[in-house]
Amino acid sequence: SPFFSPSHMDMRKPIGDTTLKMWQRDSTENILYHDGKDVVCARLDPKAFVLGELTDPRTAGLDDVRLVDVHMSGQAFPLNSLPRDYEMPAITCMCQDRANRRDFATCDENKMVVVWHWLGTDAAEPQKFATKVVSGGVPGFDEIHAMCFLSADGLPRRITDKSGKGLAMLFSQDGQLTIMVCAMYQGCHHIECIVAVDVPLDDVVPTAQSDGSRPVRDVEICFFTTTHSERLITVGGGVVGGHALFRIFEVQVDAQEHLRLVLVEDPETRDQPIESFLGTPGLCFTSLLNIPKPNLIAGDYDWLIFADNKGTLYGFKLNHLDGGRYEAEEGVSGRFKNNTHTEGVAIKHLVGCYGEEHNSHHKEVQRSCLPYSVFMNKVPLSNKMFYSLGEDGILLTWNLHSNGWSCSSNSHFQREDVVSTHCSRLVPNILVRYDKASGSFQCHDTAKNRQARNSVAGGA
Numbered sequence: 001s002p003f004f005s006p007s008h009m010d011m012r013k014p015i016g017d018t019t020l021k022m023w024q025r026d027s028t029e030n031i032l033y034h035d036g037k038d039v040v041c042a043r044l045d046p047k048a049f050v051l052g053e054l055t056d057p058r059t060a061g062l063d064d065v066r067l068v069d070v071h072m073s074g075q076a077f078p079l080n081s082l083p084r085d086y087e088m089p090a091i092t093c094m095c096q097d098r099a100n101r102r103d104f105a106t107c108d109e110n111k112m113v114v115v116w117h118w119l120g121t122d123a124a125e126p127q128k129f130a131t132k133v134v135s136g137g138v139p140g141f142d143e144i145h146a147m148c149f150l151s152a153d154g155l156p157r158r159i160t161d162k163s164g165k166g167l168a169m170l171f172s173q174d175g176q177l178t179i180m181v182c183a184m185y186q187g188c189h190h191i192e193c194i195v196a197v198d199v200p201l202d203d204v205v206p207t208a209q210s211d212g213s214r215p216v217r218d219v220e221i222c223f224f225t226t227t228h229s230e231r232l233i234t235v236g237g238g239v240v241g242g243h244a245l246f247r248i249f250e251v252q253v254d255a256q257e258h259l260r261l262v263l264v265e266d267p268e269t270r271d272q273p274i275e276s277f278l279g280t281p282g283l284c285f286t287s288l289l290n291i292p293k294p295n296l297i298a299g300d301y302d303w304l305i306f307a308d309n310k311g312t313l314y315g316f317k318l319n320h321l322d323g324g325r326y327e328a329e330e331g332v333s334g335r336f337k338n339n340t341h342t343e344g345v346a347i348k349h350l351v352g353c354y355g356e357e358h359n360s361h362h363k364e365v366q367r368s369c370l371p372y373s374v375f376m377n378k379v380p381l382s383n384k385m386f387y388s389l390g391e392d393g394i395l396l397t398w399n400l401h402s403n404g405w406s407c408s409s410n411s412h413f414q415r416e417d418v419v420s421t422h423c424s425r426l427v428p429n430i431l432v433r434y435d436k437a438s439g440s441f442q443c444h445d446t447a448k449n450r451q452a453r454n455s456v457a458g459g460a
Contacts, residue, residue, distance in 0.1 A: 117132045
C-alpha cells in the first residue's frame with residue numbers, strides 16, 4: 001500500500017474525492033487464510049470494484065495466490081511451484097493481533113508456537129521473504145485448539161516495556177481444557193498464568209492418530225477471542241460427546257503486576273452473565289462478533305453478538321459494573337427479531353464490516369487527516385452493520401437503527417463448503433470467502449448483491 005508522509009501534505013486542506021479514489025485504486029490488500037493445514041495468501045486489487053466493470057484480466061479482483069511457509073523459510077510460494085521435496089510443517093491454528101494487524105501467531109503439527117510479522121509479497125520478486133519471526137519456541141501440549149493476542153493496554157508494563165506481546169492459548173492436557181497466557185519476547189517466552197476451563201473431557205472418546213502418536217480428544221472450538229474492550233476473553237463451541245462450551249474470563253493485573261484470568265460469574269449462583277438467556281437443549285454458540293460500542297447507547301460495556309447451531313442470533317450488552325462485576329442488561333439483550341435464517345440450521349459466520357459502499361471510508365479519511373495507508377491499518381469495524389451467513393448459504397445484512405437491529409437484505413449462495421468469510425477494509429462492500437470444496441477465494445459485492453466479476457482465485 002502507498003504511504004504518504006504527513007510532512008508532504010497540507011493537512012489544513014481537505015483531501016479531495018478524486019485524490020482519495022486514486023489512492024484507493026492504486027493500493028492493494030493482502031488476504032491471509034489458514035485452511036487447517038496451510039497458510040494461504042492472495043492479493044486483492046480494487047480496480048475492478050472501484051472503477052466498475054472491467055474486462056482487462058490485469059484488473060481481476062484476486063490474484064497472486066501463494067502458500068506461505070511461516071515456520072521455516074518465511075517465503076511465500078506461488079501455487080504449483082513448491083519443489084516436490086520441500087516440506088513444511090502443517091499449521092494447526094492461527095490468530096491475528098487486532099492492534100498490529102501485520103502480526104500473527106501460529107502453531108504447527110509439532111506443537112510449536114511462533115509469533116511472526118507479515119512483510120508482504122511482490123509478484124516481481126517471488127523469492128522475497130514474506131514473513132519475519134518475532135518470537136517463538138513455546139513447547140506443545142496434547143493439542144492447542146486456538147490462540148488470541150491480548151491488548152497491550154491490559155498487560156503489565158514489565159511486559160510492554162520489553163516490547164513483549166501477550167498470547168493466550170487454549171489447549172487440552174491430560175483430559176483437561178486449559179488456558180495459558182504467555183508473554184512473548186524476541187527469542188524467548190514466559191508463562192504468566194494457567195487456568196482450567198471446567199469442561200470435562202473424560203467422556204470424549206480419544207481419536208487415534210494416523211502417525212501412531214498419543215490419541216487426542218476432539219474439541220470443536222468455534223471462537224476464542226478478546227472482546228472489543230480487551231478486558232474479557234470469550235471461549236465457545238462444543239465438545240464431541242454432548243458437552244456445550246461457553247465461558248468468559250476477565251484479564252486482571254494486580255498491584256504487583258501479576259497477570260491472571262478470572263472466570264466471570266455470579267458469586268452466589270455461579271452463573272455466567274448471559275446464562276439466563278440460554279436453556280435450549282443441545283444449543284451451542286457457533287460464532288461470535290465483537291463490535292465497537294454503538295453510538296446510540298452510552299456507558300461502559302461490551303456489545304457481543306452470538307449465533308448458534310439452531311439458526312438464532314443473540315445480542316448482549318454486557319455492562320461493566322464496579323468491583324469487577326459484569327451484567328447482561330435484560331432490556332437490550334436477547335434474541336434478534338426479524339431473523340429470517342432457516343430455523344434449525346446453524347449460523348456459521350458473523351462478519352464485521354467497514355461500510356456499505358466502496359467509498360464508505362472516504363469521509364472518515366478526510367476528517368482524520370491521516371495518510372491513507374495509516375488510516376487503513378487503523379480503521380475499526382462498523383458499529384452499526386454486520387453480516388450473518390448460515391450453513392445453507394443464506395447471507396443476511398443487519399443494520400442498527402434507533403429502534404434496534406433489523407435485517408435489510410439477504411443473498412443466497414449455493415450451498416458450498418464456505419469455511420471463512422471476511423470483509424475487505426480497502427473496498428468495504430466486498431466480502432471475501434474461501435470455498436473449501438474448490439480451494440478458491442471468491443469475492444461477493446454486497447452493494448450489488450452479486451458475486452463480483454473476475455474474482456475467483458486459486459483452486460485445484
